[in-house]
Amino acid sequence: MKPQVLPGVLKLYVRIPPERVKVLVGSRNEVIKELEARTQTKIYLDEVNCYATIEPTSPNTPVINVMKAREFINAIAVGFTPEKAWRLLDEDQILIVIDLKKVIGDSQNHLTRVKGRVIGEDGRVKKNIEEITGTYISIYEDFIAIIGDYESADVARNAIEMLIQGRQHSTVYKYLDKAVHELKSKRTSSLWYSDHR
Numbered sequence: 001m002k003p004q005v006l007p008g009v010l011k012l013y014v015r016i017p018p019e020r021v022k023v024l025v026g027s028r029n030e031v032i033k034e035l036e037a038r039t040q041t042k043i044y045l046d047e048v049n050c051y052a053t054i055e056p057t058s059p060n061t062p063v064i065n066v067m068k069a070r071e072f073i074n075a076i077a078v079g080f081t082p083e084k085a086w087r088l089l090d091e092d093q094i095l096i097v098i099d100l101k102k103v104i105g106d107s108q109n110h111l112t113r114v115k116g117r118v119i120g121e122d123g124r125v126k127k128n129i130e131e132i133t134g135t136y137i138s139i140y141e142d143f144i145a146i147i148g149d150y151e152s153a154d155v156a157r158n159a160i161e162m163l164i165q166g167r168q169h170s171t172v173y174k175y176l177d178k179a180v181h182e183l184k185s186k187r188t189s190s191l192w193y194s195d196h197r
Contacts, residue, residue, distance in 0.1 A: 072088050
């Protein structure tokens with residue numbers, strides 16, 4: 001049986017940068033309305049203090065829906081477009097956020113250099129990691145965020161952390177090839193096993 005909550009009992013709060021509020025709302029409130037409809041939640045936006053409150057619309061709203069709505073808003077807050085953030089509503093998708101200031105400190109030069117390593121020339125490194133792992137990556141302010149299924153997002157995070165630590169791009173690509181190959185083998189064998197039970 002799925003966990004259920006009463007309206008007003010579970011409330012989740014999400015901070016959102018002022019410049020991301022318009023992205024969350026959409027031109028005619030359509031993003032918020034769609035998020036509410038798809039998650040069976042009510043979202044109140046405090047544009048002055050820049051945070052959103054999420055509540056279930058009925059006792060039948062599963063707790064996971066409220067959490068998924070929060071994850072969607074968090075994804076918008078760290079630079080994803082709604083089109084990419086919708087992926088988080090699927091049960092197996094997660095959001096990973098790396099706060100660069102917590103990892104490397106707040107030296108602007110160092111932050112810029114590290115972000116440059118992850119983005120790569122003309123955005124190539126970021127794009128390659130996304131394509132190899134099947135994830136979405138956002139680099140916004142001092143955050144690097146990843147959307148994907150648990151295992152693929154974890155591989156992307158490891159690759160990004162290697163780049164943050166200053167590892168060579170070639171080393172990171174070798175790691176990615178090996179990790180993704182292992183992941184595909186694991187998934188293929190688990191599919192085979194479930195088909196032959």
